[in-house]
Amino acid sequence: MINAWAMARNPKYWDNAEEFKPTRFENSMADYKGTEFCYLPFGSGRRMCPGSVFGMATLELIVARLLCYFNWSLPGKMLPEELDMDTIVGATAKRRNQLHLVATPYDVRMKFEDCSGTE
Numbered sequence: 001m002i003n004a005w006a007m008a009r010n011p012k013y014w015d016n017a018e019e020f021k022p023t024r025f026e027n028s029m030a031d032y033k034g035t036e037f038c039y040l041p042f043g044s045g046r047r048m049c050p051g052s053v054f055g056m057a058t059l060e061l062i063v064a065r066l067l068c069y070f071n072w073s074l075p076g077k078m079l080p081e082e083l084d085m086d087t088i089v090g091a092t093a094k095r096r097n098q099l100h101l102v103a104t105p106y107d108v109r110m111k112f113e114d115c116s117g118t119e
């Protein structure tokens with residue numbers, strides 16, 4: 001057993017290791033294919049997850065649809081820095097407290113009408 005959780009939070013490899021910062025992966029060589037040992041969401045080696053491609057495609061589809069069809073905002077005057085990203089550890093890590101967001105339906109057709117004639 002290796003501690004992938006601790007490796008993904010090792011300050012030797014990650015800036016502000018405890019901070020929830022998805023942008024840290026922009027322009028970065030880090031990938032999830034099992035060769036970067038500081039980041040192993042799907043494990044590594046012979047017993048690496050065989051469903052990683054399926055899992056990523058499914059997640060991308062879900063997130064893309066949520067972003068395409070809704071505008072997302074924080075409730076009230078809450079600031080992004082105030083989001084509680086604390087986790088609890090079990091077989092998998094999950095949020096300690098629920099995430100509350102306001103989803104406003106977004107009609108993607110209106111976007112294309114706005115853009116008509118521009119490109």
Ligand code: HEM
Pocket residue numbers: 040041042043044045046047048049050051052054055056059
């Ligand atoms: C985002 C989604 C997923 C994550 C984060 C994930 C993560 C993992 C991890 C960490 C392992 C252990 C790897 C190791 O021991 O080194 C694993 C194993 C495994 N995963 Fe996934 N997985 C995901 C999706 C899937 C899907 C969609 C399938 C099947 C359709 C799948 C099937 C399996 C199987 C069969 C194993 C056991 C492989 C073995 O022990 O040889 N996983 N997964």
